[in-house]
Amino acid sequence: MSERNLVSNLMSKNITTEPIRKGFGRGLLKAGQLDVNVVAACADLTESTQMHLFKEAFAERFVEIGVAEQNLVTVGSGLAAMGKIPFVSSYAAFSPGRNWEQIRTTICLNNQPVKIIGSHAGISVGPDGATHQMLEDIALMRVLPNMVVLAPGDSIEAEKMTIAMANDSRPNYMRLAREATPVFTTTKTPFEIGKAYVFEPGNDVTIVATGTMTYHALVAAEKLYKEGIDAEVIHVPTIKPLDVATILKSVRKSRAVVTAEEAQYTGGLGGTIAELLAEEIPVPLKRVGIIDRFGESGKPDELLKHFGLSTENIMLAAHIVHDKKLQN
Amino acid sequence: MKKLSLEQLELKATEIREDIIRMLENAGSGHSAGPLGLADIFTALYFDILKHDPQKPNWVDRDVLILSNGHCVPVRYAAMAHAGYFERKELQTLRQFGSRLQGHPERQKLPGVEHTSGPLGCGLSQACGMALAMRMDKQTHRWVYVVLGDGELDEGNVWEAAMLASKYKLNNIIGIIDRNNIQIDGPTEVVMPLEDLKAKWEAFGWHVIEVNGNDIESVIDACAMARAVVEKPVMLIAHTIPGMGVDFMEYDFHWHGMPPNHEQAKIALNELRTLKGKIRSEHE
Numbered sequence: 096m097s098e099r100n101l102v103s104n105l106m107s108k109n110i111t112t113e114p115i116r117k118g119f120g121r122g123l124l125k126a127g128q129l130d131v132n133v134v135a136a137c138a139d140l141t142e143s144t145q146m147h148l149f150k151e152a153f154a155e156r157f158v159e160i161g162v163a164e165q166n167l168v169t170v171g172s173g174l175a176a177m178g179k180i181p182f183v184s185s186y187a188a189f190s191p192g193r194n195w196e197q198i199r200t201t202i203c204l205n206n207q208p209v210k211i212i213g214s215h216a217g218i219s220v221g222p223d224g225a226t227h228q229m230l231e232d233i234a235l236m237r238v239l240p241n242m243v244v245l246a247p248g249d250s251i252e253a254e255k256m257t258i259a260m261a262n263d264s265r266p267n268y269m270r271l272a273r274e275a276t277p278v279f280t281t282t283k284t285p286f287e288i289g290k291a292y293v294f295e296p297g298n299d300v301t302i303v304a305t306g307t308m309t310y311h312a313l314v315a316a317e318k319l320y321k322e323g324i325d326a327e328v329i330h331v332p333t334i335k336p337l338d339v340a341t342i343l344k345s346v347r348k349s350r351a352v353v354t355a356e357e358a359q360y361t362g363g364l365g366g367t368i369a370e371l372l373a374e375e376i377p378v379p380l381k382r383v384g385i386i387d388r389f390g391e392s393g394k395p396d397e398l399l400k401h402f403g404l405s406t407e408n409i410m411l412a413a414h415i416v417h418d419k420k421l422q423n
Numbered sequence: 424m425k426k427l428s429l430e431q432l433e434l435k436a437t438e439i440r441e442d443i444i445r446m447l448e449n450a451g452s453g454h455s456a457g458p459l460g461l462a463d464i465f466t467a468l469y470f471d472i473l474k475h476d477p478q479k480p481n482w483v484d485r486d487v488l489i490l491s492n493g494h495c496v497p498v499r500y501a502a503m504a505h506a507g508y509f510e511r512k513e514l515q516t517l518r519q520f521g522s523r524l525q526g527h528p529e530r531q532k533l534p535g536v537e538h539t540s541g542p543l544g545c546g547l548s549q550a551c552g553m554a555l556a557m558r559m560d561k562q563t564h565r566w567v568y569v570v571l572g573d574g575e576l577d578e579g580n581v582w583e584a585a586m587l588a589s590k591y592k593l594n595n596i597i598g599i600i601d602r603n604n605i606q607i608d609g610p611t612e613v614v615m616p617l618e619d620l621k622a623k624w625e626a627f628g629w630h631v632i633e634v635n636g637n638d639i640e641s642v643i644d645a646c647a648m649a650r651a652v653v654e655k656p657v658m659l660i661a662h663t664i665p666g667m668g669v670d671f672m673e674y675d676f677h678w679h680g681m682p683p684n685h686e687q688a689k690i691a692l693n694e695l696r697t698l699k700g701k702i703r704s705e706h707e
Binding site: 155160161163165173174176177178179196201204 | 538
């Protein structure tokens with residue numbers, strides 16, 4: 096495990112867990128300490144999105160917008176126009192869910208380096224139900240020219256990602272999750288915007304995963320090995336721009352692909368990879384994600400299971416594409 | 424920039440109107456009524472009110488002008504050309520392929536355009552962001568002017584920004600509503616009534632000044648008064664005549680989104696030329 100710089104107890108039930116958003120909160124505080132131009136604005140969810148650490152340290156650089164997500168991103172655009180690096184946060188269902196056109200015009204077309212933070216994304220939001228379980232954010236942001244789309248795998252990566260975002264001159268979107276999830280990377284795990292990482296080398300199937308699903312992909316790979324499939328796991332924290340070279344290099348070798356994400360796979364990571372493979376290397380593909388439907392209330396674990404986002408779903412998908420490849 | 428006399432300013436406004444007519448005729452599409460109605464306000468802004476340098480569009484101490492109702496951009500382009508940001512002949516490239524003069528303004532195309540606009544309701548929010556940034560940087564000598572359409576006030580985003588500016592007492596924002604009473608589907612009071620507009624803005628915590636938006640001197644005076652207001656952002660409700668200066672366009676909402684054809688442009692230019700600086704007196 097040392098080569099990948101991931102944690103050594105990946106398969107342990109006792110692996111440390113922490114909400115990804117906590118890493119964002121720490122990263123924003125650090126980014127604020129590193130650059131006086133880093134500012135923050137929030138739409139009435141300061142503690143929930145973990146912006147309170149920044150607010151407490153830099154009250155004069157924090158703007159409380161109230162429950163007004165359209166205003167949140169357009170104020171962000173104005174701050175950026177004057178040389179600031181604004182991080183603007185809300186729940187992903189509302190930002191970028193509600194304010195897409197403002198993001199399109201005043202941030203992307205205007206090409207301002209606003210950092211949009213969508214917290215509580217994915218089905219694992221749990222009891223709040225479908226209204227708050229944002230599943231379409233990757234698709235919404237991915238079609239916008241100039242926009243960089245990011246989904247960290249755990250809280251440590253979110254922290255690194257936040258600091259990197261402050262140094263990136265483009266509009267960025269980062270999706271965060273509410274619940275505590277396994278911390279499987281370490282401070283030594285590499286991270287750069289625009290890069291995908293082979294976290295587990297293998298030859299038979301390529302599993303391309305983003306966000307919290309990368310952990311499940313790593314567990315699935317470990318179990319698949321015992322079942323005779325040597326899977327390669329590629330972690331894609333940057334969905335756009337996609338690290339095409341790393342993915343194609345793997346697919347040329349494996350010639351079978353599974354994608355995994357906690358979002359609608361139409362237009363999401365699954366859609367991204369399907370588009371790439373259709374043009375470059377058409378090989379068997381199975382996408383694990385939400386399939387054109389809304390979520391519902393429940394516990395995060397039972398929802399992930401019900402909606403087909405478990406380790407077992409990734410394993411099954413790997414078997415399917417592997418079988419298909421052998422039949423061809 | 425050397426300040427112009429009132430007579431010179433009124434002449435400049437007429438020249439800007441003539442250019443608007445030529446640009447729109449040449450483009451074959453675009454909005455007529457709003458830009459003509461705003462010509463006096465933009466003349467006042469670019470030739471008296473704004474602190475700016477056409478040779479250095481990114482001058483760090485400049486005032487910022489936001490045109491929130493981006494469809495009225497022909498008046499901004501014309502005023503910018505007359506002020507010296509670029510040559511007047513470029514005005515005739517409006518809305519054409521490869522032009523820096525996009526149908527709706529784009530920041531990355533033309534130096535001096537501070538922001539991209541067109542979809543309505545976003546300008547005041549961007550002004551809030553800019554004003555907040557100026558305050559964080561202790562730039563007390565700079566102002567953010569933002570021109571809004573009256574039909575645009577139907578957008579909820581405007582009122583989100585109105586609350587924020589009031590909360591943070593952004594007295595470095597001066598808003599100017601082009602109160603011309605028309606929008607695409609008809610009179611504003613029929614499409615979606617705005618009155619009592621002054622009371623609305625006052626209720627949102629703004630200092631409101633009503634002004635004749637086709638009287639250059641009044642606009643300049645109102646902005647001077649606005650800059651003296653502390654503790655509150657200021658909104659000018661500038662009453663204007665849509666299509667001002669061209670008889671057959673005035674007050675007619677059909678000219679909101681229509682350009683003049685060759686014949687209409689000829690008549691319009693003739694009217695503007697013969698009236699010159701005396702346009703206003705014809706209607707008072």
